[in-house]
Amino acid sequence: MTIGRGALAVATVILWAGCKAEPAPAPPEPPPEVKRAPEVKPALPVDLVAAPADGDVEPIVLRELARAKGDGHRLLVYVGATWCEPCQRFHQAARAGQVDALFPGLRLLEFDLDRDRDRLEKAGYTSKMIPLFALPRLDGAASGEQIEGSIKGDGAVGQIAPRLRALLEK
8 A cells, every 4th residue: 555645744744743842831830928938047056165264253254145145155154173074074075066956055164163163152153063054144143043963974964964954944
């Protein structure tokens, strides 16, 4: 069977017309009331700041309070000692970022009990045990709102954490 030229031309036109690519329809625009979720900023890590070795405590705390407010941190005065095992465990956990999720945006102004005892007492930062975590007043002196002490061993940070969280909620 032979196909005539006319039939071949018609078949070609039909095939050609059927093969034309149609552009894909554009995706619908979202309704105007649908907004993007706000960008979530990463939480600020726990920041340990060593207090200077001399000078009155209140002005040091005042400077750190202003700096903390300016960069979105919450300040606590932290008193520890090199010989205090719970102090060292918490310090190491903070340095390693292990408590960042528990205390985002926390800044600890660190004092050493052996070096700074007299000037800390003058500003009202006293305790029977260490580590000491204390909320400062706006004038830099101790507020009396504080937690102190912990257990030795692996559980030290876990024992401090809920008490520290409760202090920060005040």
